[in-house]
Amino acid sequence: MSWVEGAAGGPFGIHHLPYGVFSTAADPHPRPAVRIGDFALDLRELAAGPFLLPWIRPAFGALDLGEFMAAGPAAWRAVRLQLTELLTDDHYAAEYEHLLVPIDEVTMHRPFAVADFVDFYSSEHHATNLGRMLRPDSEPLLPNWKRLPVGYHGRAGTVVPSGTPIHRPDGQSKGPDGAIEFGPSRRLDIEAEVGFVVGVGTELGEAVAPDRFTDHVFGLVLLNDWSARDLQAWEYQPLGPFLGKSFATSIGHWVTPLEALDPARTDAPAQDPAPHDYLAEADRFAYDLTLSVALNGTEVARPPFAQMYWTPAQQLAHMTVNGASLRTGDLYGSGTVSGPEKSQWGSFQELSWGGKEPIRLPDGSERTFLEAGDTVAIGATAPGPDGETIGLGEVAGTVTG
Ligand code: CA
Numbered sequence: 091m092s093w094v095e096g097a098a099g100g101p102f103g104i105h106h107l108p109y110g111v112f113s114t115a116a117d118p119h120p121r122p123a124v125r126i127g128d129f130a131l132d133l134r135e136l137a138a139g140p141f142l143l144p145w146i147r148p149a150f151g152a153l154d155l156g157e158f159m160a161a162g163p164a165a166w167r168a169v170r171l172q173l174t175e176l177l178t179d180d181h182y183a184a185e186y187e188h189l190l191v192p193i194d195e196v197t198m199h200r201p202f203a204v205a206d207f208v209d210f211y212s213s214e215h216h217a218t219n220l221g222r223m224l225r226p227d228s229e230p231l232l233p234n235w236k237r238l239p240v241g242y243h244g245r246a247g248t249v250v251p252s253g254t255p256i257h258r259p260d261g262q263s264k265g266p267d268g269a270i271e272f273g274p275s276r277r278l279d280i281e282a283e284v285g286f287v288v289g290v291g292t293e294l295g296e297a298v299a300p301d302r303f304t305d306h307v308f309g310l311v312l313l314n315d316w317s318a319r320d321l322q323a324w325e326y327q328p329l330g331p332f333l334g335k336s337f338a339t340s341i342g343h344w345v346t347p348l349e350a351l352d353p354a355r356t357d358a359p360a361q362d363p364a365p366h367d368y369l370a371e372a373d374r375f376a377y378d379l380t381l382s383v384a385l386n387g388t389e390v391a392r393p394p395f396a397q398m399y400w401t402p403a404q405q406l407a408h409m410t411v412n413g414a415s416l417r418t419g420d421l422y423g424s425g426t427v428s429g430p431e432k433s434q435w436g437s438f439q440e441l442s443w444g445g446k447e448p449i450r451l452p453d454g455s456e457r458t459f460l461e462a463g464d465t466v467a468i469g470a471t472a473p474g475p476d477g478e479t480i481g482l483g484e485v486a487g488t489v490t491g
Contacts, residue, residue: 092104092177093183094126094127094177097127097128100481101482102344103127103478105353105475106125106346106480107347108125108344108347108350108483109122109133109155109158109344109345110123110124110155110343110345113199114191115197120153121133121134121150122149122152122154122158123196128192129190130190130191131189132191134150134151136150136176137151138151142169143172145165146158146161146169149161154199154202155308155345156203159202159288159290160289160291162305163289163290166289166347198343200251200341201251201343202419203419204246204247204419204420206421207245207249207420207422208243208421208423209241209283209331209335209422210239210240210400210405210423210425211425212405212424213397213399213425213427213428214231214235215428215429215434216426216427216435217230218230219440223439223443236363236399237366238366238369239369239400239408241405241409241422244315244423245336245339248336248339249339249340249421250338250340250341250487251341251342251343252341252343253487254487256316256337256489257337257338257490258491259275259318259334260272260275261320261325261333261334262321263275263320263324264324270324277319277320277439277445277458278318279316279318280314280315280316280317280383281316281317281426282426283314283423283427284311284395284402285424286310286402286405286423287307287308287345288420288421289307290306292410292416294413294414294415297410297413298410300369300370300371300372301371303402306416307348307406308345309350310348310402310482311341311342311482311483312341312342312470312482312484312485313339313341313421313485314339314341314485314487315339315426316335316337317334317437318337319334319459340487341421342482342485344482344483345483346483351480353475354377354472354474355377356377356378357375358375358376358398358401359399368408368411369407376396376397377395377402378396378472379394379395379396379471379472380394380395381436381468382468384468385464385465386451386464387467390441391433391434391436391441392429392433392434393426393435395424395427395470406422428440442457442459460489461489462491463489463490467485468485470482
């Protein structure tokens with residue numbers, strides 16, 4: 091139990107402890123924090139005192155989480171143990187309570203500088219839905235899909251923190267009569283994903299085996315891969331996604347450390363055919379996260395992350411098997427998370443079946459794709475220890491124009 095009032099039983103209890111970066115009106119310098127209940131614990135101030143191990147203190151004097159992420163798993167475990175001790179042992183309350191800043195008094199910032207951004211396509215249900223829509227007369231999955239985690243490199247510089255307004259992109263698309271038009275996207279969509287954050291980099295030429303996943307990956311965030319379907323459909327062949335994706339990708343403010351999700355480990359789907367050796371996992375597992383996609387406050391889908399065909403460990407192995415190096419701050423998205431049921435689909439492309447079947451909202455309005463002023467918020471829950479539930483930091487954005 092934490093001595094922090096209101097922390098027990100909520101999404102940010104003592105077993106979660108995600109990291110973020112905040113400032114306040116009184117002190118506008120961004121600085122690292124750990125979330126407990128409805129408070130941000132100021133890690134810069136904590137690190138200015140004697141509580142944390144001396145060798146880790148300088149990392150929290152930085153403007154974001156990068157130095158701490160680069161410090162590696164031993165540092166991550168040590169700090170988590172120390173923070174757990176500080177926040178559970180009552181006799182620290184008097185000394186450290188003043189480092190807790192109420193969450194409604196903070197401005198949150200992007201938690202780390204994104205180095206490279208890679209996005210995968212690893213939900214069998216999502217890829218099958220898209221295949222059925224785009225290629226109705228052939229096999230929904232392309233021949234490579236069960237052989238490797240399909241992915242592409244995205245645009246790191248347009249990864250923005252939750253709450254950043256999303257401008258509707260302009261671009262070329264093919265109109266209903268086949269004419270090529272230019273203008274604002276008419277098919278602005280979301281993709282509900284989970285983003286994995288690399289802490290420890292590698293040297294050029296070094297491949298990372300799946301079983302070294304936790305040596306390199308610091309944690310995860312919820313991610314919305316905003317997508318302009320009409321731009322995407324016209325531009326994507328033969329080189330893949332480009333301007334239909336690069337205008338914005340939103341991530342949550344709070345990075346959940348992998349260790350917080352150890353109780354949420356569960357079996358990942360069996361793979362057939364068996365993957366190549368470099369993708370084979372000695373300990374294959376999924377994280378049992380249930381995502382929630384809300385449009386203007388109404389939940390429209392609950393995608394199940396545990397059903398992803400390719401795991402984040404396999405994705406990491408695949409993106410490094412050619413010797414491409416990792417850097418601190420690399421971010422890779424899972425791909426749209428969709429389950430077998432319509433209520434579990436993580437994009438409006440699927441929920442409206444390519445715009446043909448509008449979804450109805452409680453106010454009587456209908457949606458196929460996003461309209462001006464629409465707000466999409468993606469949250470997620472995961473089982474914690476002792477029957478508790480962890481709630482990940484949400485990622486939200488409002489469409490302007
Ligand atoms: Ca995506």
